[in-house]
Amino acid sequence: MQPTSPANQPALLRAMFDAAVASAQPSLCLAQHLPPAPKGRTIVIGAGKASAAMAQALEAHWPGPLEGLVVTRYGYAVPCERIEIVEAAHPVPDAAGLEATARVRQLVSGLTEDDLVIALISGGGSALLVAPGEGISLADKQAVNAALLKSGANIAEMNCVRRHLSQVKGGRLAAACHPARVVTLLISDVPGDNPVDIASGPTVADPTTRADALAIIERYRIVVPNNVRAFLAKEEAESIKPGDVRLQNITTRIITAPQIALEAAAKVAEAAGYTPYILGDSLEGEARDLGLAMAGIARQVVQRGQPFKTPCVLLSGGETTVTVTGSGRGGRNVEFLLSLAVALDGLPGVHAIAGDTDGVDGAEEIAGAIISPDTLARAWAAGIQPRKSLDNNDGHGFFQALGDSVITGPTLTNVNDFRAIVIDTPTGAA
Structure with a gap:
């Protein structure tokens, strides 16, 4: 099966997130216990x-x-x-x-x-x-x-x-x-x-x-x-x-648990023509540091075809932390994404989503956000400086201004954070 076109990447990202949330609904998993x-x-x-x-x-x-x-x-x-x-x-x-x-x-x-x-x-x-x-x-x-x-x-x-x-x-x-x-x-x-x-x-x-x-x-x-x-x-x-x-x-x-949610998202990725790779269901550390690390992996996939061939989806779960030094609105998933976007610097063919499966990232009634190769360009065009937003711990302010927030309302479940990076650029392109 041919992978979905880049224009449909946001829909695929959201479909994977929604599948992860749906798999953890108590109505599906409680009765047998x-x-x-x-x-x-x-x-x-x-x-x-x-x-x-x-x-x-x-x-x-x-x-x-x-x-x-x-x-x-x-x-x-x-x-x-x-x-x-x-x-x-x-x-x-x-x-x-x-x-x-x-x-x-x-x-x-x-x-x-x-x-x-x-x-x-x-x-x-x-x-x-x-x-x-x-x-x-x-x-x-x-x-x-x-x-x-x-x-x-x-x-x-x-x-x-x-x-x-x-x-x-x-x-x-x-x-x-x-x-x-x-x-x-x-x-x-x-x-x-x-x-x-x-x-x-x-x-x-x-x-x-x-x-x-x-x-x-x-x-x-x-x-x-x-x-x-x-x-x-x-x-x-x-x-x-x-x-x-x-x-x-x-x-x-x-x-x-988070692993079950990641497996549900992997099935959505496969149906869309991507090979899913679950990198871990318990990744921790500073959100911005994980964003930087994931950007390095994505760049290696795009430029070297290592450790995975495209088209692929990198899935992960866990709970990062944010050491707050700025006065922005958080939270950890949007901080991860903003760090990822800054590190990718517009790398073609890489799209990502990160969100809390309970629908609340930090203290905001916002689950997370989506990034695409044009995220930074659109921010600069709007007069927003991505690095300053990151330094100010203002991920929610950044993505809301771009219209890229993911808002679900109460999901009635909670299996921690969900992250998916879709990579469909042919190996060797940069």
Whole structure:
């Protein structure tokens, strides 16, 4: 099959992104992971950008009595009949999340070994489940969260700090359910799919320590309130560790993950006449550094036919970081793309998309953007200097001005970032 023409590249890029998102919908992947009904009550709890859609899918397939509450991001609620859906703020927590978390904790208190708790956890749950440790206020948690997001720390490091400042993260929520059975259904949005890093692991054991959390704060020179440091110095800041008797009746299942989304996009690429190559589902590092590296690979493909022949598509997932030094609007996917575009410098035949599969890149209601060989030329013609936009961490401002933003609205799922680079220039062309 002949590959699609360059004029249709934006449509192909968007089709791959949409396929990745569609593959991770809870309605497709949740039912086969449900446990049998218990003798006692079934309580559903959860948090994350996909938690409401997960609750809806669960209701559609659960045969018996059901009650519960899940917390999702503002705008991500869907209708449910037996499970209450509460909306709260993300990525910085708010009072609605604080109140909802208190209600979740009350819901799982006093359970018996005949009861079942089904925990629906997805990305975003770290901000949506809010129960600060003793002596830490919501304002303190908000300040720490905002500082972490700007620090350049990766998601595992950020979540280590969050776990040790919480009364629900790091296995504490599962411990509160004891002696009931707990089945956690996870949609992974983290590199490596480690359950303890998905929403900061509220229902799984945590091998990291409060000393690790303090070391991360020091490493990135994160300014935190004095009472936060004081709390981390106390034993009560320690999370629930592997082997804890309260976690003996816990089952954890990942129901979908970034790799599945990349494989769905690969099928779209093949149908369009391109050979797909999945470079990894857990690429990390500074977004602009990854953009520079990917540009080098794309240039080698175009000019040398190495390590892949054209036409091809380079697919990757994971979660990059942005160390914020400017005053722009973020986020990490558009920073990656802007760095990629600057490094490619108009290289013919290379088009790319990057976006967060939850529809929100950084704090903006924008999933990501698309670049093409004429991106820089159009920016200069509009009086925009690409390198200055990159230095100012203003990817969203840059791509919105060009009309190249990708806006999806709430996708009701979250399997991390998606990146695709389409290369159709014949080998040797430059």
